[in-house]
Structures are given as structure tokens and as C-alpha cells.
Amino acid sequence: MMEERKIIHVDMDAFFAAVEQRDKPELRGKPVAVGFDGERGVVSTASYEARKFGVHSAQSIQVAKRLCPQLMIVLPDFHHYKAVSEQVHRIFLDYTDLIEPVSIDEAFLDVTHNKKGMPLAVDIAEDIRRRIREELHLTASAGVSYNKFLAKIASDYRKPDGLFVIHPDKAMAFVSRLRVEKFWGVGPKTAVRMHSMGIFTGEQLREVSKHHLITVFGKVGAVYYDFARGIDPRPVETEYIRKSVGCEQTFTQDISLKSAVLIELYHTVLELVGRLKRSEFIGKTLTLKVKYADFTQITRSLTAHKPLKTKADILPLAKKLLAEVEYSGSHPIRLMGLSVSNPHTEDELVRHPEWIEGSLPFED
Template sequence: MKTDFPLRKIIHVDMDAFYASVEELDNPELIGKPLAVGGNEIRGVVSAANYEARKYGVRSAMSGYLAKKNCPHLTFVKPRFARYKEISQRIRSIFFEYTDLVEPLSLDEAYLDVTTNKKGNPSATLIAREIRKRIFDEIGLRASAGISINKFIAKVASDFNKPNGQKTVNPEEVLQFLEDLEIRKFYGVGKVTAEKMYRLGIFTGKDLKEKSLEFLEKNFGKGGGHYFNIVRGIHNSPVKPHRIPKSVGAERTFSENLSSEVFMLERLEHIATELEKRLKKSKIAGKTITLKIKYSDFTLQTRSKTLPYFVTDKSLILDTAKELLYQEKMENSVRLLGISLHNLNTDKKKTEAKKDSVSLQLQFEF
């Protein structure tokens, strides 16, 4: 594929039935049963549904009454957005181990630009597979992914092998992929636009590509130029992090599990020192200190305390971490300790996306 625009390595990660999957993770008795998050059979709407419920036509934004009518044995659970946000932050922390160019679209999906990445891995396909495996191994949830040269194609591709799959569209496959694509599967083409395209004889990407720019602008206004470009694989929008830090932390995984608090205190001092460096470098302070403990059986526990003032000083952070460490007895030997600061003084700060100035080859390993 010859282009006059840069080819990037973009991954779109989309969690599978995220809200419902978190509920199943926390309550295994729900696994295998049709499940809807939000609403009930009397009032409200469905926020999310698992794949068992979708077989009965249960969808998000559907009324609880209709959902129950479609699936009489449907189970409703109340949404717990604080929990979904917590899990989402853990997922994103995995993303940031690979690249700083992460653009969240919602709690359950994000774009990652891995053209250059922290692992030095030239294959975006392998990175996506590794990320999905880590999300499952470390958190217990399944994700799907799309991989291609830009955000638009990666987003479309992530739907192809759902659930728990991924699809790569290599540079040389892009044009044929788009020509074969049903128009209703083009990201951003909703029901109303699709029906209008059908009336104009546009059913596939190939049909769309045959229309002139003038024709598309006449019928779709400013959107016409967008459709003209995307069907030709042109979508230059970079991954834009624009993220305000919600927490700053440091952690260590130990080569040997620790069973004594004495040894843990020594490690916590090193972690607090590293955290202080990061806070001062970023000019960030926080009020809530969280101690993260991962046991030898991989269960995870967090303990937090909120102070009445912002802190960056190592000694204050360490004193609070020690207090949290002795808050309750250890459940098992420990393989990882971490300290993080939340409730930061960055509410009004904005971060700018880093510019990717890498010169890219037209053909590269995906």
C-alpha cells in the first residue's frame, strides 16, 4: 500500500461485555446465566448485557421490561461504576507498560500507538496478543483487539473476532479489507446513515469507493469527505492521550516471596523513595496513599488512607504505608508491594499529547 501519509501501528483494545464480565468476575455464580447490568423488569434501561443474554436479543439501552420479555430468566444486577473504573484503571496500567500513547474511549476500550514501544517489539500483533493474555491472567477478563495502520481500521477490526479474539489488517490488505466491508460495519456509520447509503446504492466499501468526492459531499455534507478518505485507508488522526493523571505509583515484584513484615518494610522504603522521585519530577502531590499487596497465590489487596493535606515527602508516604501494612495480618507470603498516591492536585491540569516524530517505513511487520 503506497501512501503519502504515515503508517502507524495502532491497536484498538475492546473489553468483552465489560460491565457484565466484571459482575461475573466478582460473583462466579452468575457465569453462564443471561445477565443484564442496570434496570429491571419494571423500570430502567439495560446498561450492558453478557453474551448469553445477547442470544435472546438483550442489548444495551433496551428497556428492562423488554429485556425481561425477550429473556424471562434474565438476571438483573445494579451497576457498580466505581468498581468498573477501578478495573479499567488496572487494565490501563497494563497498556502504559507498552506505550505512553494511550487514548481511552471509555472505561472498556482504548487506542494504543505501538509504532515505537517500551518493549522494543516490532510486531503490533504480538503486542496485542500479549496484552490480552495479561488482562486475562492478571485480572481475569477477556478482551478483543484490532490491529492496523490507523485508528479507524483498528476500531473496525476489533469487532471481527469477538469475543476473545483479534484481527490484524496489514498495510497491503487495507484496501481490499475496506472494499469488502459492509457499509453498516464502517465505524461512525449509524443506522440512519446506512439506510441513506442503501438508497444511494452503497452497500459495501467498494460501492462507496466508486462514488466521487463531489457526490459524497453533495449527499453527506462535510461527512462526505470523511467517507471518501476512510474507504481509501486515509485516517491521519493520531492517538491522543490527553490524560490527566489520576494516580502516581511505584511497585516491586520480588524474586522470592516475602513472609516477614521486617523484610517488607525494607522494600517499602525503596518503593517510597522511587515514588517521591516521580512525584517531584512531575510536580504532583496527593492526599490518598494506597498500599498494594499481591500475595503468592496472586490474590490482590489494597489498603488506603486519605490525609487532610497533600504530600510528596518520602517520610510521610512511608509512615502511612507502614501503618497500612500493619493494619491487618498478612493473608499469605507476598510477591509484590506497591505504593500509589491518588486524590491528586491535578484536577485542573491538562496534559498534552506527545508528538510522534518517527519516520515510518511503508512496509513493516505487524
């Protein structure tokens, strides 16, 4: 019989805003948004005081200020946030080496065999939260269960500054009541699709066959099938594997002239090439993202037969993707982004050693 895993998901509460409030006493207890206070600024993180007014991440700063006129806006300091994140990570390392960072402010920990010899994962989670509070003067929420899916759901259940455990004996009942919108990997569009199928809860999702879910949602349908049964075999992966590199730019003014759009596309390509070089990423799928003035957005992608690394590789493909995008004076572009994804496999790199950095150098 396999040993039952003990997984913790730790999620820092309103991380960027909380760091700013910790370091700047004048911000404590006030509604705070981290972002650029400009016409095109976007909220990166909102404090819980601001969230009470409807302010949230990815929201326009201008909208946020209308919702909360007393909102205090702080420019982000990502280098500082990264340094604080590393302090949190060092606390994790006192308990286990099996740590999978999800982002700068959250991570999974496998504490099945932990350094402290503590038998209960809930005690480890509480001790981690205590140390973050006492040593860093920040709060974190944590979820505990036997797999990553349930631990992630649990960490969201009592935010902020909360701890929740989903015990194996109660997992099926918990998932049965869970709204599908809360399932990891179910976004707004997928939720609408599920609702149209009469699926609103985990129990209703469990009634749909795996074959039908795969027919409707593709490969991820099999994941939904497992999640509805409390199954998630994915291990906590300590080695971070980059899956894409990208960049995007929100323009100070909406653009619609073809010449202006092409100029911005060119600059975006140069920025992307620089990021690919710095990250030593090798991928073959290029994606163009366009957001319009009305905040609707589209993406267009294509996959090349060789690595996308240089301006010569990327610019012609970017222009080809742009040709598929409609825009005009009445439907101008607010934001443009490019990313390279679909990293090459080890087998491909063995067959094509010239693709490896050093054999085929990046070009500006």
C-alpha cells in the first residue's frame, strides 16, 4: 500500500501590497494598490482594505480609483519582493527540500518525510505560518491535503491568514459540494461551457464520463475527471521548468495606424529576443496577444519547425500573425504582446545539437 502524501500549499496574502504596508507605516490599514498610477496603469496587487471596494488585480488603475477614491497607489519594487520571497523560501527549507514554487508568492511543499520529524502536516503548516508572521511580519494562508489539487483549493478556503485541511476521509464530500469555478484549471470560459452542460458542482462533474469530458475539453477533460474524484497524482516538482518567455506593452495611447502598429511590433520582437537570450530558452511556438481599447483580447499562434531565437526567426512570423488581426480607428489596439513557448524536448536537442546555446548563438 502506497504511503499517503502530505502536501501543503502556502499562499502569501496580498503579497506585494502587504510588503509595502509592512515597510511603510503610513500605508497600514489603508486601501493600497500596487501598480503604475497612469492612464494605462493596471493593478498588480490590491490590499484587503482595497478589495472591500471591489479593487482587484489586473484591473485598470483608473477603474480602481473610481471604485475607491481614497486608494493609495504604490509603484512596484519587484527586486524587493523577490528578496522577501527568498526569505519565505528559506523558512520552507527548514522543513523540506521538496518545494515547488508556483509563483513569487506561493509554493507547494511535500512534507511526507520532513526534516522536523513532525507527524502532522497541519502542525507544519501552522508552524510555517507562525514563523512568517513573527520573522517577516507578513501573513500567509495554507492548505493541507494529500495532493496538490486539494491543497491548493484548501489554501484559498480561509484567506486571508487562514489554514484549512481537507482530510482524505472527507475529500469526496468536499469536492462534491465544490463549485466548478473553484476547480484548479477551470477558467471563466470553461465554467460557462460546463454550466451549459448542466455541470455546476463537483458531484455533477463526477457524473460525466471521461470520454465525454475529453471530447468536449480535450486532454484536460481527463484532468477534470480525476479532480472530481479527488485524484491528482502530480508530484511536487522541485526543479522549475520554464515553459514560455514573453513580453507585452500597454501603449500610452491606443494605436490603429498600420505603420504605428508595425513599429510597436518591431520593438516588441526586439524585447522578446533579448529576453530569450537572457533566459536561454529554446521554443518553437510564437503567440501574438492583442488587447483592444474595449479590453477584449485575442491571441494568434503558429509553430515553426526550428527554434525561435533571433529577430530573423521571429519578425516574419510575428508579421504573419499580425496580418490575421483586425484593427481600425474605431477598434484600436491598447496592448500588444509576444511570447515563445513549446520548448524543445531533450530528444530533439540530441538530434539537433546546433540548436543549443553556444552552438548557434543568439543574434540581436
